[in-house]
Amino acid sequence: MSTQIRPLRADAARNVQRIIDAAHAVFVRGGYDVPMDEIAAEAGVGIATVYRRFPRREDLVKSVLEQRLSARLNPVLEAIRHEPDTRRAIRLALEAGVSAAAEERGTLAAASNIGAMTLDVAQRFFEPASQMIERGQLSGVVRADLVADDVPRIVLMLVGTFPSFEPGSDGWRRYLDLLMDAIAPLDGPSRLTPPQSLKNHTPPIDL
Template identity: 35%
Template sequence: MAERIPAPDTPLRADAARNRERILDAAEAVFIERGADASLDEVAKRAGVGIGTLYRRFPTREDLLAAMCDERLLAVVRQSEECSNTRSPMEAIRDYVHALVVHTTHFRGLAASLGAVLQTGTAGCQASQVEGERLLARARQAGVLREDVAISDLVCIIIAVALAIEQDPDSAQRADRRIDLFLGGIGRP
């Protein structure tokens, strides 16, 4: 009989929680070494669990990536919330986009999956979207952002800059310039 996947708020049994942590640790190591499209079989082997256990915990690759990203996303959101009120609205958006680009380049291949990862509904994914919306609303209210800019536009900026860095590591030095170019296009003159 297949194991039922617990609801997100349901605490895991101790052995299930240990398996989950082993899977996340193994995935982090494998994805850093080989990229986000590395074999999930290899992740399961490195974690010392069967592939069925991995898929019970994380039914899709995006679910696994989202779980791995959750703490980093929550940290980015906390930092943005703490600092954004001391920055102009566009500077706060720039800082947020930059932090997410850095996060998205943690391992090769994450940028290509970012849109799907953000749709998984984990706490970090939800919080990052809420924070992005808050920053956009603040900039609109200040009259420095076009009215038609949506959170999906910021996600596209993040993906584009992260993919550029992934393709050419030297472009990491130009990430801020690219972010500024994109944000210049969505700001109000």
């Protein structure tokens, strides 16, 4: 007997979207420890509706994060599939990921603090970026010793520069330039130490 998840009714789906939008607005305005009833009031729904859709605060923060990142990244990821210049496609993908993290620093930090920031949240971004790396290797414009697990670590390296800049700075772009040079084809043999597998974890993001 097959079991299928029923799609939400139109009114229920609208309530979910209102709660997510309200949560983001309240989080930006008052931080991530605001009472859930304040989010309910902002969304114009009862507190029972909030808890029915998001039983835990972690569920709501994760939904806010996923939706905000998807809205920023999906158009770029679709565009790079048709970008003929593979190195430019890789740069656009990495730039989009780090730029989204810069714009959503508060949400990322909150998700990290409550344990909701796991690698599966960003996997939809990492997979297309990894595919661009493989495409670059096949066309000879990316060094052959990179592996898929290098992509999330590269992004985390760039995100790790945020605290050293003033709020709103795009100084991280200098280090994206350096990393783009670092992934260029080698003249000689690889000097990289062997890669280790990427474990799922909650990155300690301090932004």
